[in-house]
Amino acid sequence: MEETSKSINSRRRSLRETLGITRMSLPVGLTDRLEHMRGIDRLIVPLAKTIRRKLPSGSMARDLLHGVPTGHPLHPPLATISLGCFTATAVLDLIGADSRSSSAVLATGIAGAVPAAAAGITDWSVLHLEQQRVGFVHSLVNLTALGLYSGSLLLRLSGKERAGRMLGFAGLAAVSVGGYLGGHLAYRMAAGPTHAEPTTHLVPLGWHDLCRLWDLPDGRPVSRRLGYIHLFVLRHGATVKVLADRCSHLAGPLHQGRLKLENDEVCVVCPWHGSTFRLEDGAVVHGPATSPQPAFEVNVRGDGVVQVRPRPI
Numbered sequence: 001m002e003e004t005s006k007s008i009n010s011r012r013r014s015l016r017e018t019l020g021i022t023r024m025s026l027p028v029g030l031t032d033r034l035e036h037m038r039g040i041d042r043l044i045v046p047l048a049k050t051i052r053r054k055l056p057s058g059s060m061a062r063d064l065l066h067g068v069p070t071g072h073p074l075h076p077p078l079a080t081i082s083l084g085c086f087t088a089t090a091v092l093d094l095i096g097a098d099s100r101s102s103s104a105v106l107a108t109g110i111a112g113a114v115p116a117a118a119a120g121i122t123d124w125s126v127l128h129l130e131q132q133r134v135g136f137v138h139s140l141v142n143l144t145a146l147g148l149y150s151g152s153l154l155l156r157l158s159g160k161e162r163a164g165r166m167l168g169f170a171g172l173a174a175v176s177v178g179g180y181l182g183g184h185l186a187y188r189m190a191a192g193p194t195h196a197e198p199t200t201h202l203v204p205l206g207w208h209d210l211c212r213l214w215d216l217p218d219g220r221p222v223s224r225r226l227g228y229i230h231l232f233v234l235r236h237g238a239t240v241k242v243l244a245d246r247c248s249h250l251a252g253p254l255h256q257g258r259l260k261l262e263n264d265e266v267c268v269v270c271p272w273h274g275s276t277f278r279l280e281d282g283a284v285v286h287g288p289a290t291s292p293q294p295a296f297e298v299n300v301r302g303d304g305v306v307q308v309r310p311r312p313i
């Protein structure tokens with residue numbers, strides 16, 4: 001018995017060593033390796049560029065697909081609809097439910113996957129390269145799942161119920177792998193959550209001295225440090241606008257962005273992927289960011305010292 005467990009452990013060790021995975025669990029190790037799979041870059045880079053060209057920065061369709069109007073990325077809730085339907089189909093198949101019910105639920109899942117994929121690929125086109133590598137495999141696996149589910153539906157509709165169910169279970173296996181990769185992207189690689197949220201936790205309550213008004217260039221954004229965080233600071237005459245400097249999308253340096261007028265309001269465009277934020281309150285005007293940029297209230301003291309405090313939400 002002891003011998004058997006020793007030989008299993010040594011086989012696992014040699015598989016890890018072969019794959020170059022040492023101290024982490026096998027799925028995490030494999031997924032981490034995807035992040036460095038440079039071989040697929042020649043597919044990814046032109047594909048991402050084409051998507052960005054077809055959906056130009058600031059267009060209504062792109063903002064909608066990113067989820068700007070809802071304030072959250074659109075892809076996860078849309079994907080949840082399909083995943084729920086696919087899981088329900090498996091349960092209905094397992095309990096031997098009426099085939100019309102399982103086919104209807106499956107068809108709903110397939111239909112829901114189309115807008116989910118459109119939103120996902122739009123988000124994917126403006127990620128870092130490491131994230132895009134994992135996202136590319138995530139979408140290939142999900143496309144495979146969608147093919148299996150479509151085949152399953154066709155078989156069911158042509159009366160081949162048993163074969164349709166088998167194909168459906170294969171689809172569930174594929175979509176589970178796709179879901180794992182999606183989780184890795186969202187939680188381990190932070191593609192989706194705001195990167196500006198910690199700002200308010202790192203700034204103590206109350207007013208803080210930042211700098212002297214006349215040390216700030218007029219009309220040109222600069223970065224100034226306040227304790228642990230970097231701030232975007234723009235002076236126009238005696239007026240100062242202050243936002244968190246790390247873009248809420250993927251932490252790009254906003255002070256290196258360009259200024260732009262949108263609906264007569266001054267905005268800053270992130271230099272990395274073009275998210276546009278209103279200087280007045282940090283609101284998102286255009287994606288890919290969906291979360292606002294933390295904004296600060298400003299007080300210029302009589303002696304010219306600029307003070308800031310986080311703007312209440």
Ligand code: FES
Nearest residue numbers: 247250252270273
């Ligand atoms: S980091 Fe992506 S838009 Fe700012």
